Amino acid sequence: MMQTTAVFEPTGSTSTLPQIIQGGMGVGISHWGLARAVSGVGQLGIVSCTGIDNVLVRRLQDGDSGGHVRRALAAYPNQERVEKVLRMYFLPAGREPGQAYRRVPLPTVTKHGAAWELGVMGSFVEVFLAREGHDNPVGVNLLTKLQLHTVPALYGSMLAGADVVIMGAGIPREIPGVLDAFAAGGPASIKLDVKGGDAVTLTFDPAEYGLERRELKRPKFYPIVTSHILAGVLMKKASGSVEGFVIEGPTAGGHNAPPRGQPTFDEIGQPVYGERDIADLDEMKKLGLPFWLAGSRATPEALAEALERGAAGIQVGTLFAYCADSGLRDDLRQRVHGLTKEGGVDVYTDPLASPTGFPFKVVQVDGTLARPELYAERPRVCDIGYLREAYAGEDGKTGLRCAAEPVDAYVSKGGKVEDTVGRKCLCNALMTDAGYAQVQKGGYVEDSLITSGDSLNDIAAWPRGYRAEDVVEYLLGRYQPGA
Template sequence: MGVAVSGWRLAREVAQAGHLGVVSGTAMDAVLSRVLQDGDPGGHYRRALEHFPSPEIAQRVLDKYFIDGGRVPGTPYKPIPKLTLATARAGQELAVAANFAEVWLAKEGLTGLGTGAVGINCLEKVQMATPTALLGAMLADVDYVLMGAGIPREIPALLRDLAAGGIGRISADVLGGKLRRHVEVDPVDLLAEDLPPLRRPDFLAIVSVDQLATYLHRDPDIRPDGFVVERPPAGGHSAPPRGKMQLDEQGQPIYGDRDEANLAKIAALGLPFWLAGAFSTPEKVAEALAAGAVGVQVGTLFALSHDSGLADGERGQLLDKLRTGELAVRNDPRASPTGFPFKVATLEGSASQVEVYEARPRLCDLSYLRQPYEREDGEIGYRCASEPVHMYLKKGGVVEDTVGRKCLCNGLMANIGLGQERKDGYVEDTLVTLGQDLSGATALIGRHPEGWTAVQALGYLLEQVPAVRSLAAAG
């Protein structure tokens, strides 16, 4: 769903109803810092930080970013430390505290028989953020970790190491790198005597084909606890088609039979699995269960719900287009600087429009998707295909990689009402991602013309599921 669209409010509603509610673990350091600068309406993040194991870290975060009453309109948000292979300590503290707060709020008040669980979803592509994000989530006793957009083979070991109180480390993909590099977090160094015992959450690997699931399953050291099998229509980033990239008349990647997982082979692995990507109707949920899945992962229905983190204006535009049948989602092969296709909802005034995209000054200041590379002198540099072209070329990139690349980081922050306001008056445009399957959303807007809640979406999805059957829906 993007940054904080699947936020703590949505995840808590889904979990309270007895299912698996999942928060986004992407860019939570930026989210927390900006909400605090906006005065933390309702005091929710400050309430969560009161429970953070290290009062000193929590206070440093508040001292740096909290503005009582909120910043003056038009004032730019303060920058936060950028991710590197060795992120500054202040950046690590902010990230750990932010992910803790998001999971803690999602789990707040979840008690009693029938309540579900809370998970966190991170992107394998954003490796430099992973160790601190997962440490923060584990400090809040997260139940599940979900990860895709790559091959998450090192996450089981990372979770085991963190649960044992040791250094959590994963390999870093460095372009042109001759030496193996790592990203790590040291819980003892960060929290010292404030470090509590940690519980290892279950890990669900997001895969698109059975071959990847088989690879991850074969070795106990990298084996996940289950899978989310994601089909091409799912929102956000998706795996490129296997083989040579071919585009249709709308310039979208063409997927074929090779891009569909063999569910019988996945079921034979013996681990629980969920299906995702065009499973947004009661009929598709029943079909998934009949195929051996324990449930489905659904994004679009919940992203459009009143409980998601989407700003009201953006949600209103999307629902208006849904009512008239004009809502369209394009799988853009160029939008993401990662090189993965990315689903973009077509909205007036957003970066989905060519003229809006071209009017935006190119810059990369949040930098979550920038790629480490090894310079000729052996030092590590960082570049992003969405940064100013001359800077990208100076860092050894090629101009072809910059064509059509959009700034996902700033666009996704704008979607949730936290877009940057520049000193020159420029305000970041939105860039909304949804799944391409709108059948369930179309049915719900017919029943609920003014929009729906997460609980209403769950009720719809469960209509063909026997009452005694448990379904996990990742909100």
């Protein structure tokens, strides 16, 4: 295979822009191995730092195969804190069959220190490992809606030298200011939205976690937007500088932005998107910042079209998610890949699945929570809690609730019972996708729920076991699947 010419110069020098950004997918799917493979051949690899506190401790409890986590933690600035985490979570021989993972303490609005420290360490580990073996930039992806978990993950990423931050699933106005504050060596704060009450300020101070306050490299910030209007708002009203945008269409996997205007649905209940949901690229060019197009763009022709229309390139998710370098559980990868070759598999834009209320792409695969009978059999439990919303209680205190938690618990917190219908525990399901399925009380093992973009069936043309480098070569017009 031909060697890919690097698009980036080494970190810290004047660089050009990547033509390909690898998507930051799921929990542990865009892990350090995938990001390192993509960045290593000159494009922009992205690690997902969603759920990174639990990913860290579950890897340790599975024995840390290859010693990668411990190698990265050996470079963490506070070794006393590292030793404490290793004593608590590391199992040299892994878990016993049927043994549950030890959980990260479920954070609250006021008590989140343990989860935050593990979030810093987990993000540090992920970026550290992704940057090994090459001098090209590495980025991180976070979900804006996960406000309670954002600032520690950003700090850990910057501590390890992240070059780019990409965030969607919300409007990340405050993030540039957080990056500026951490780069200057100080603490940083964001607001936690509270339904029915005033926002609560969340502040991360590295000194409170045994870390010396010091200046850090400020990564570039590329928010994910759906329109030129939102991009313009962020340029004017964000708390600091924005260096570019990822423009994501409704065919992309994971969470999609709701359609603009009054929602309408097709004959099977999917939200219908129209012209108003497509970004005006001519207007985007007027903003003067680089942008990348995402959502069913994984072809050389789509890359060429994006460049012709003024984009810096494309962001690609699904094609990378099913390559052998991703963190997707191999049996799930093989099953879905096989279905695409046997006539195809449906991807359903589910308006109910996510507790956030955002539409969420679900691959319709037997043996997963996409099947109503398996969803109905799952005992409702909220033991990870990333997608909980903050709400103002009748007692004046701020609580947290999730529409996928036990119905009685949700209603007791002021939630509406109708909002619980069809909601799925994405936190546990996405952990399962990456091979970290929790064993719940009574022996129930969490099932998977797979998300992919609408172009999923395009992977039918690809050989089993294809690699991230093959995807890069293909998109640059230097490789054909099966050739």
